[in-house]
Every structure is written in structure tokens, then in C-alpha cells.
Amino acid sequence: xxxxxxxxxxxxxxxxxxxxxxxxxxxxxxxxxxxxxxxxxxxxxxxxxxxxxxxxxxxxxxxxxxxxxxxxxxxxxxxxxxxxxxxxxxxxxxxxxxxxxxxxxxxxxxxxxxxxxxxxxxxxxxxxxxxxxxxxxxxxxxxxxxxxxxxxxxxxxxxxxxxxxxxxxxxxxxxxxxxxxxxxxxxxxxxxxxxxxxxxxxxxxxxxxxxxxxxxxxxxxxxxxxxxxxxxxxxxxxxxxxxxxxxxxxxxxxxxxxxxxxxxxxxxxxxxxxxxxxxxxxxxxxxxxxxxxxxxxxxxxxxxxxxxxxxxxxxxxxxxxxxxxxxxxxxxxxxxxxxxxxxxxxxxxxxxxxxxxxxxxxxxxxxxxxxxxxxxxxxxxxxxxxxxxxxxxxxxxxxxxxxxxxxxxxxxxxxxxxxxxxxxxxxxxxxxxxxx
Numbered sequence: 001x002x003x004x005x006x007x008x009x010x011x012x013x014x015x016x017x018x019x020x021x022x023x024x025x026x027x028x029x030x031x032x033x034x035x036x037x038x039x040x041x042x043x044x045x046x047x048x049x050x051x052x053x054x055x056x057x058x059x060x061x062x063x064x065x066x067x068x069x070x071x072x073x074x075x076x077x078x079x080x081x082x083x084x085x086x087x088x089x090x091x092x093x094x095x096x097x098x099x100x101x102x103x104x105x106x107x108x109x110x111x112x113x114x115x116x117x118x119x120x121x122x123x124x125x126x127x128x129x130x131x132x133x134x135x136x137x138x139x140x141x142x143x144x145x146x147x148x149x150x151x152x153x154x155x156x157x158x159x160x161x162x163x164x165x166x167x168x169x170x171x172x173x174x175x176x177x178x179x180x181x182x183x184x185x186x187x188x189x190x191x192x193x194x195x196x197x198x199x200x201x202x203x204x205x206x207x208x209x210x211x212x213x214x215x216x217x218x219x220x221x222x223x224x225x226x227x228x229x230x231x232x233x234x235x236x237x238x239x240x241x242x243x244x245x246x247x248x249x250x251x252x253x254x255x256x257x258x259x260x261x262x263x264x265x266x267x268x269x270x271x272x273x274x275x276x277x278x279x280x281x282x283x284x285x286x287x288x289x290x291x292x293x294x295x296x297x298x299x300x301x302x303x304x305x306x307x308x309x310x311x312x313x314x315x316x317x318x319x320x321x322x323x324x325x326x327x328x329x330x331x332x333x334x335x336x337x338x339x340x341x342x343x344x345x346x347x348x349x350x351x352x353x354x355x356x357x358x359x360x361x362x363x364x365x366x367x368x369x370x371x372x373x374x375x376x377x378x379x380x381x382x383x384x385x386x387x388x389x390x391x392x393x394x395x396x397x398x399x400x401x402x403x404x405x406x407x408x409x410x411x412x413x414x415x416x417x418x419x420x421x422x423x424x425x426x427x428x429x430x431x432x433x434x435x436x
Contacts, residue, residue, distance in 0.1 A: 037106040038099070064089040064202060066224050068245040069274045069297035075314045075343075076272050076294045082223060082245055089202050089224040091116075091139045091164050101143060109136055116166075120144040129156040137162040140171035140205060148177040155193035163191060165203030165225045172206040179211055189215030189237065200247070201225040212237050213251070222247050222276070234259040235280070240268045242289075244298070247276040257282040257304065261290045267337040271310070273298050273318065285309050286322065290334045295320060295347065307351070311335045315372060317347040325354040328378070331363040340365025340386070344393060346372045353378025367405055369393050380408045 066087040072079035091114050101119035107126045109115055112134035118141040128136050136158050145152040152173040155161045173190045189212035197216040204226040207213045213229035220238035223245040229235040235251035236242055239262040251257040257280035260269045269290025278300045280286045286302030287293055293310035298318045307322030309330045322328045328351035331342040342363040351360040360376040366386035371393040381397045388405040395402050
């Protein structure tokens with residue numbers, strides 16, 4: 001009996017010793033600032049009792065997928081724009097790694113996988129530095145991070161990163177002070193990504209920033225969830241493209257609410273919307289794209305100095321409402337890759353303008369209207385420098401239905417006459433809209 005008792009005690013002691021060794025290997029001090037960095041990929045497959053409870057709390061049930069109302073016939077051929085995983089709002093938690101935030105303890109993700117983050121902390125950055133082939137999914141489950149001068153989520157390298165909000169949870173990410181650089185990288189957003197980024201989920205994410213809210217130096221997609229951004233610069237910002245398939249998005253920005261521009265390549269920089277609800281309030285532009293702004297579906301409400309600006313503005317569906325103190329919709333030469341054009345094919349566009357030298361629809365090139373409804377309230381309805389074609393749809397100006405697109409500002413291309421380039425009502429013999 002004595003021998004049996006001793007054997008049990010020795011076995012327990014050995015087990016505790018091994019557990020302690022395993023725990024010690026999970027943490028290492030790798031931060032130059034003295035903060036502890038935890039490489040969460042080392043924790044894969046090690047699920048504590050607390051983590052099991054977390055898993056049961058965020059288990060999202062059956063897979064939820066957003067149906068994107070994409071068009072393959074528009075300026076942007078969007079039929080293959082979103083992958084199945086982009087549109088999947090739930091995460092596969094089978095092999096997920098769980099982490100509870102702790103103040104001053106950075107999180108380093110170095111390999112592909114699903115990483116579930118919860119808890120509340122200050123001075124924490126979740127850094128993704130994986131390979132070019134790795135897809136990383138960060139699931140925010142009631143996570144709250146408050147930083148003074150560095151992003152809450154920083155993607156240095158990956159193939160693609162998903163930031164997914166868990167169903168029934170609200171997460172908040174805040175940076176309150178001046179952002180510090182990382183070497184030559186100007187980290188200027190609460191979520192800052194050098195590679196493709198997808199924001200989705202079934203929960204709520206609140207972002208508050210002293211600079212940009214979410215910034216992506218590649219392609220940025222929003223496909224679901226509730227997103228609330230307050231930013232002193234831009235709300236959503238990307239270099240190559242911003243594509244929105246779904247979600248309830250509210251942005252208040254001192255500069256542009258949605259901004260897409262690549263300073264090194266003016267042939268890219270598009271904004272595409274095919275679903276969701278956007279409520280945008282901006283000190284400058286509600287939506288700014290270098291090349292193309294295209295909407296195929298969804299509901300967009302903009303209150304800004306200038307509502308929507310791009311080289312080619314194409315409305316194929318959805319409901320757009322703009323209240324502006326400068327131009328409501330402006331097709332301007334931001335890129336030489338496309339002809340300057342405002343094009344209305346379907347959907348509804350409502351523009352309410354302030355007093356003064358303002359235009360509801362201003363094109364530094366051409367205007368083509370073939371369908372949909374345009375409802376304008378303001379002193380100047382259209383201003384264009386090229387030609388205007390009106391072959392279908394309804395145009396209402398200050399409560400009156402009109403049958404022509406009148407160049408009221410009379411300043412296009414140095415000319416002073418109205419009806420510059422010619423226009424006519426539906427059924428006219430000038431022909432329908434051209435694809436530029």
C-alpha cells in the first residue's frame with residue numbers, strides 16, 4: 001500500500017513538473033520596449049479549461065455565408081472578386097488557438113491558423129508576421145485594446161488576414177495618441193495591414209483612432225458584421241481597392257470616410273459596393289476613389305463636404321443618398337487609366353446640395369444616364385465638360401421631372417453655351433450609353 005501511494009505521488013509530481021516546463025516555453029521576452037511577447041502559434045492544440053469555456057461561448061453554430069450581389073458587366077468585373085472564405089461570417093474553431101489579453105503583453109502570430117482573442121488590456125499589439133502563403137484569421141470575441149501610439153492589430157506579412165467578430169460580442173480597438181513608426185513604416189491606423197485584409201463576422205467592432213481607422217496597403221474587403229469607426233483622418237483606407245459586400249458600417253471621419261489611393265500607381269484605387277448599409281459622415285469626401293467607384297447594390301448615406309469622387313462613377317443598383325456642401329458626385333480626372341465619366345444605369349441617387357457654387361453631379365468628362373432615378377435638390381443639377389446622353393430612367397430636379405440633362409454651370413471645356421455636347425430624353429436617337 002505504501003509503495004502504491006509513493007508511486008502516485010511521484011507521478012503527480014512529474015506531471016506538474018512537465019506542465020510547468022510547457023508553460024514556461026510559451027512566453028519569451030522579445031520586445032525591445034520590455035513588453036512580454038507571446039508567440040501564440042506555439043500554443044496550438046493546448047486548450048485549457050478556460051479556453052474550453054471560451055470556445056463554448058463563441059461557438060457560432062452553422063456556417064453563415066453572405067450572398068454578394070456582384071455584377072460581371074460593370075466597370076469592375078466583380079463576379080470573382082470575393083472568395084467563399086471572404087463571404088463566410090463564421091470561423092472554423094476546430095484547431096483554433098485561444099488567447100486572453102493581458103496589459104503590456106504583445107501577441108505574435110507567425111503561422112496560418114485561427115486565433116481567438118478575448119479580454120481587456122492596454123498597450124497590446126497583435127502582430128501577424130507569417131509567410132506569403134499563410135492565411136490568418138483573428139476572431140475578436142469581446143476583445144478590448146487601448147493603445148497610445150501603435151496599432152492594435154499590425155499585419156507585417158501574410159497572404160491574407162481575416163478580422164472576424166464573433167456572434168453576440170462587441171469588441172473595441174482604440175489608439176489615442178500620435179502613432180510611432182516601425183522602422184520606415186508609418187503605422188497610422190488602429191488596424192494596419194501591409195497585405196490583403198478582410199473584415200467580417202456576426203458581431204460588432206468599434207474602432208477609435210487619432211489618425212486612420214483601418215488602413216490596408218493592398219486590397220481591403222468588408223463582407224459582414226457591424227463596424228463603427230471614429231477617426232481623425234480617414235475611416236477605411238486602402239492602396240489598391242476597397243470592396244464591400246455586406247455589413248452595417250458607420251464611419252465618422254475628419255478627412256475622408258472611405259479613401260482608396262495608391263501614390264505609386266494611379267491605375268489602381270477603386271471602391272466597389274454590392275451590399276450592406278453604409279452611413280458615412282466626413283469632413284472632406286464621403287467616398288474617394290482614384291479610378292472607379294461602382295455600386296451594384298446596398299444602401300449608402302453620405303453627409304460630407306463632397307459626397308462621392310472618382311474618375312469613373314458608375315451606379316448600377318442600390319440606394320445612394322448624398323448631402324454635400326461642395327459637389328454631390330464628382331467624376332474627376334484622378335487617373336489617366338479611365339475616361340472621366342458619370343454613369344447611371346439603375347438604382348436610386350438622391351443628392352441634396354448646400355447653397356453657393358455647388359453642383360449635384362459634376363463631371364469633368366461625360367455623363368451617361370440610361371436608367372434608375374436621380375433626385376436632385378439644389379441650385380445646380382449638372383455640370384459637365386464633355387457630352388451628356390440621356391436614354392432612360394427618371395431625373396427629378398427640385399421636385400420637377402425633367403426630360404433633359406442641362407449643363408447649368410455653362411463652363412465646360414471653355415464653352416459658354418448650355419446643352420454642351422447635346423442631350424435628349426429617353427427614346428432619343430442619339431443612342432444609349434457607351435462603355436468607356
